[in-house]
Each structure stands twice: as C-alpha cells, then as structure tokens.
Amino acid sequence: MKGLYIHIPFCKSKCYYCDFNSIVNTEYQDEYIEALIREINLLEEKNFDTIFIGGGTPTILSIKNLEKLLRTVKEFTPKEFTIEANPGTLNLEKLNMLKKYGVNRLSIGLQSTDNKVLKKLGRIHTYEQFLINFKDAKSLGFKNINVDLMFNLPDQNVNEFIETLLNVIKLEPQHISCYSLIIEEDTRFYNLYQNDELNLLDEEEERLLYHTMINLLKENGYNQYEISNFAKIGYECRHNIIYWSDDEYIGVGAGAHSYINGIRYSNVKDIKKYIYNIKNYGNAIEEKNILTKEEHMAEFMFLGLRMNCGININKFKSKFNEDVMQVYGNEILDLIDKGLIEKYGENIRLTEKGRDLSNLVFVSFLK
Numbered sequence: 001m002k003g004l005y006i007h008i009p010f011c012k013s014k015c016y017y018c019d020f021n022s023i024v025n026t027e028y029q030d031e032y033i034e035a036l037i038r039e040i041n042l043l044e045e046k047n048f049d050t051i052f053i054g055g056g057t058p059t060i061l062s063i064k065n066l067e068k069l070l071r072t073v074k075e076f077t078p079k080e081f082t083i084e085a086n087p088g089t090l091n092l093e094k095l096n097m098l099k100k101y102g103v104n105r106l107s108i109g110l111q112s113t114d115n116k117v118l119k120k121l122g123r124i125h126t127y128e129q130f131l132i133n134f135k136d137a138k139s140l141g142f143k144n145i146n147v148d149l150m151f152n153l154p155d156q157n158v159n160e161f162i163e164t165l166l167n168v169i170k171l172e173p174q175h176i177s178c179y180s181l182i183i184e185e186d187t188r189f190y191n192l193y194q195n196d197e198l199n200l201l202d203e204e205e206e207r208l209l210y211h212t213m214i215n216l217l218k219e220n221g222y223n224q225y226e227i228s229n230f231a232k233i234g235y236e237c238r239h240n241i242i243y244w245s246d247d248e249y250i251g252v253g254a255g256a257h258s259y260i261n262g263i264r265y266s267n268v269k270d271i272k273k274y275i276y277n278i279k280n281y282g283n284a285i286e287e288k289n290i291l292t293k294e295e296h297m298a299e300f301m302f303l304g305l306r307m308n309c310g311i312n313i314n315k316f317k318s319k320f321n322e323d324v325m326q327v328y329g330n331e332i333l334d335l336i337d338k339g340l341i342e343k344y345g346e347n348i349r350l351t352e353k354g355r356d357l358s359n360l361v362f363v364s365f366l367k
C-alpha cells in the first residue's frame with residue numbers, strides 16, 4: 001500500500017490547543033497552491049492506494065484553488081480519498097466539488113457538540129454549523145464520514161462528554177476519532193496550563209472517560225481498531241493504517257513528511273520558504289533521515305502496536321529477516337508478564353491495560 005498526503009497549512013483562526021503547521025494568514029494561498037501543484041506534478045509515483053488532504057483546514061481553500069488541486073490529482077484514482085473539513089469553511093458548493101473529483105471520505109473536525117466547550121477550545125464553529133455540513137454531505141451521497149472528537153477538555157464533565165458521543169452516534173457516521181487533549185508547547189493552552197489556569201481531568205478520571213467511550217461506541221457498532229479510532233466494519237481509515245503498518249507514503253506541502261524505502265524525509269515547514277524552494281529547485285526537502293535497522297524495528301513495533309490487531313510476527317520476520325523474539329524477547333516477555341501485551345495467534349497486541357498505559361509499552365522498544 002502507498003499513500004499520498006497533501007498538506008494545506010491555513011486556518012481561519014488558531015484553536016487554543018493546536019500546534020499543527022498552520023497559519024491564519026491566507027495571503028499566500030494562491031502561490032502556495034501553485035507550488036503544491038508543481039510538487040505533485042513532479043512526483044514520479046502516480047499510483048496511490050490512498051490520498052489524504054489534511055491541514056490546517058483544507059476546506060478553507062477558495063473554490064478555484066480547491067478545484068485546481070483536485071484536478072491535479074484526478075488521474076491518481078485512489079481507493080480511499082479523504083479530505084479534512086472544518087465547519088465554518090465548508091458549504092454545498094465545496095461539497096459538490098469534492099464529490100465531482102472523487103473524494104470519497106470526509107473527516108470533519110467537530111471536537112464537541114457543546115457550543116460552550118467549542119468556544120473554550122477556540123473553535124470557529126458551532127454544533128449547528130457542523131450539523132448542516134454533515135447532513136448536506138450525507139444527502140450528496142458521501143458514504144464514508146469521520147467525525148473528530150476530543151476528550152479531557154478543560155472543565156469537561158463526564159455527562160457533557162457522553163452527550164457529545166450520543167449526539168454523534170445518533171448521526172451514524174462510519175468512523176469516529178477521539179483523542180485525549182495533549183497540551184503542546186507554543187499554544188494558548190500551554191500558557192494557561194503553566195499558570196495553573198486549565199482545569200483538566202486527573203489520570204484516573206481521564207481513563208474512566210476513555211473506557212466509557214470505548215464501551216459506548218462498541219455498544220453502538222463502532223469497532224475500536226486503534227487507540228483513538230473507531231469504525232463500523234469495513235470503514236477503518238486505510239490511509240492512517242499505512243502510517244501504523246510501516247507502509248510507504250509521500251507527503252507534499254509545507255512540513256509534510258514522506259517515508260520511502262526506510263528513509264524519512266520532511267519538507268521545510270515555513271510556508272514562504274516552501275514556496276520559494278519549490279519554485280526555484282522543484283523540491284522543498286529539509287531533512288532526510290535514514291533509519292538504522294534498530295530504529296526501523298522499534299518503529300515497526302510501537303506504531304504497529306497502536307492498532308488493536310497489533311504487529312504480525314511473520315511480517316516482522318520477512319521485513320527484517322529476524323525473529324521478533326530474538327530481538328525483543330526480554331521486553332515482550334516482561335510486558336506479557338505485566339499484562340500489557342499478549343500473543344494472539346501470529347500477532348502481538350496490546351491488552352486493555354496496555355492501551356491505558358500504551359506509552360509505557362512503546363518506550364520499551366526504544367533501546
């Protein structure tokens with residue numbers, strides 16, 4: 001499997017928790033899209049199983065730029081073609097355009113159905129705006145929609161979170177992602193957190209919410225296939241599975257990462273530099289990191305273990321020509337002993353306890 005990631009680094013305003021590579025100033029939008037199209041046209045590879053347009057906020061693009069971009073990748077005909085969309089930047093005209101060019105999966109950022117919570121997060125939209133977009137998308141025939149949610153939000157209580165989940169479940173999206181808030185440096189929340197002005201859950205409460213969510217989603221037909229991702233059967237996100245399965249992908253756009261042949265590449269993050277480099281040199285790669293075999297094996301383990309199916313012992317063997325027990329025998333036995341991972345047929349996977357303490361598991365493979 002191979003994926004193409006396309007980065008759109010613009011947002012209407014910056015959410016208070018966000019450290020993604022995005023800026024509010026859209027003054028460079030036209031030039032950026034031109035550079036992006038040039039970078040895509042220069043790719044030797046044209047055959048992708050998945051395309052994911054992410055951001056930032058891809059749906060902030062003008063209809064003209066959106067069409068230019070979609071036309072550029074029209075011939076790639078991936079099986080799964082996702083775009084991230086944010087309420088407040090999406091409308092019927094854009095949805096029609098996405099449909100026309102073969103986008104078959106929408107990932108809509110909602111985070112909460114409580115408008116007070118949305119305001120506290122610095123989101124630009126209300127729940128009602130999301131509902132309009134969601135219903136429009138459904139009526140236009142989008143049959144694979146993800147809704148992004150968050151938990152462990154400031155002042156959040158269990159009831160508010162359950163209400164959000166129930167509201168979303170009622171809409172029957174095919175996929176739900178739900179991440180716990182992480183306080184990142186250089187965000188408004190980071191400063192508040194440093195000043196002790198952010199009221200977050202303690203670890204035990206957070207775990208309680210996590211388990212409540214897993215159970216509620218399971219009861220409603222959503223299969224957990226990764227720590228933070230849930231889908232109706234057959235609607236797992238193929239693109240993200242590429243990242244977790246050590247498969248290859250190419251990233252285009254400012255700050256985008258690629259992973260080809262055991263080498264990681266990253267484009268320059270700064271938007272103006274990106275445009276300049278693409279215009280003048282035809283590429284914007286800033287860093288190239290050739291993974292050592294040890295690094296590669298460790299990544300295979302901790303990325304693969306994020307998925308509920310875990311890592312496949314035979315795949316490890318055929319990739320690295322080594323037996324996983326020879327390489328990580330001590331770590332694996334120790335983690336099994338602690339009840340954090342288990343063998344399951346030809347796979348090794350996290351247990352329920354392991355999913356709660358996943359970071360502890362992942363660091364075990366970093367020698």
Ligand code: SF4
Nearest residue numbers: 011014015018055056
């Ligand atoms: S819309 Fe997404 S990318 Fe943009 S600031 Fe908010 S969280 Fe970050």
